Amino acid sequence: MGPGGGRREFEPDTEWGNQMRSRTIGELLAPVAPFDKKCGHENWTVAFAPDGSYFAWSQGHRTVKLVPWSQCLKNFLLHGTKNITNSSNSRLSRQNSDGVSKNRPCEHVIDCGDIVWSLAFGSSVPEKQSRCVNIEWHRFQFGRDQLLLATGLSNGRIKIWDVYTGKLLLNLMDHTEVVRDLTFAPDGSLILVSASRDKTLRVWDLKDDGNMMKVLRGHQNWVYSCSFSPDSAMLCSVGASKAVFLWNMDKYSMIRKLEGHHNDVVACEFSPDGALLATASHDTRVYVWDPHVGSILMEFGHLFPPPTPIFAGGSNDGWVRALSFSHDGLHIASLADDKMVRFWRINEDCPVQVATLSNGLCCAFSTDGSVLAAGTSDGSVYFWPTPKQVPSLQHLCRMSIRRVMPTQEAQRLPLPPKLLAFLCYQM
Secondary structure, eight states, X not given: OOXXXXXXXXXXXXXXXXXXXXXXXXXXEOOOOSSOOSSSOOOOOEEEOTTSSEEEEEEETTEEEEEEHHHHHHHHHHHOSEEETTSSOOEEOTTOOXXXXXXXXXXXXXXXSSOEEEEEEEEOXXXXXXXXXXXXXXXXXXXXXOEEEEEEETTSOEEEEETTTOOEEEEEOOOSSOEEEEEEOTTSSOEEEEEETTSEEEEEEGXXXXXXXXXXXXXXXXEEEEEXXXXXXXXXXXXXXXXXXXXXXXXTEEEEEEOOOSSOXXXXXXXXXXXXXXXXXXXXXXXXXXXXXXXXXXXXXSSSSOXXXXXXXXXXXXXXXEEEEOTTSSEEEEEETTTEEEEEETTOSSXXXXXXXXXXXXXXXXXXXXXXXXXXXXXXXXXXXOOOOOOOHHHHHHHHHHTTOOHHHHTTSSOXXXXXXXXXXXX
16 A cells, blocks of 8 residues: 555545545555655645656656656556665766657656745747747747746746756746746647746746746735637636736736635646636635636535535635546546545536545646556655546537637627537536
């Protein structure tokens, strides 16, 4: 039984007595620290490369581990679940830029110089030019085969690395507090947004050598998480308040605040078609919103009976720490302090699959959506298979339509009311 508890039997309570119990398919265990330290080894963030080539996580004590994802899965199948990651490491320093081919990704460790709180992979589309049109010369020319890793650090810095060589490319230094989250625009423009405890979000253009384009202000306290919509037009940010902020990323202006949570909101993520927004809060709830009109479509409770608003968040073992939206648009994974990982379907109010995990801090679905990775406070990672469900033709059609059509336009279509309700995820 690993320290994450992924192999333990789960004794379901009466609320979820019929739900499927999930077992880990693999574990990546962090090396034991050479000295006894009570803090600093937490795995605050995990990330998958957009092309599925790499998996990265913060092992604690300043280090980020990068492993080829296909080889990682193969090792799980061949050698069982455990993979002790302090063996056969090839540590890359800043100066080591020897030609590691992208066609042969290799496992390595990056020393970031401070505690790593956030990670994000970014890849470039050359046709997407820098928004800074007045500068014709740039230090870096990012091609289609470029894969970058952004690391947000405890000292407020953001370091940008070349994934294939381990070379440090940029060191962004405008934040004054912990960089709690990072997200790249999905359109290949290499626009990066950072969320910080200094109460701001900052927008960076990596194609303009990391120029900071804009500071988004509005949060009155720490900002915990941020997420781009799939079309890169909208940004969601959440933090140490009950509100969910939505931003227009063409005008860098606030669209609206979503009100409904009763405690700090700690995580947010859009659905693959951009029609839904999931948020997790210390009020023990995950809400699924229609971000285009600001309404709550679904509530996933993690404490039964749910706490009343005046006591929301009072029971620490019910806090939701993280969530992730699956790439099929049908499932949401959540991770809570009650040592549970839950898989929800967007049209059901009880989890369809559950697993046990002690001291979980973060989670993310793999690029193909088949696996969920979750990091823990001891620097390790555990992996579970995603619930099996073949998307219906109706759902695939809905996702295709909603990728290009916000709610207001969908509601004006000359269709029967039930079909319109389905298109707007109201049934």
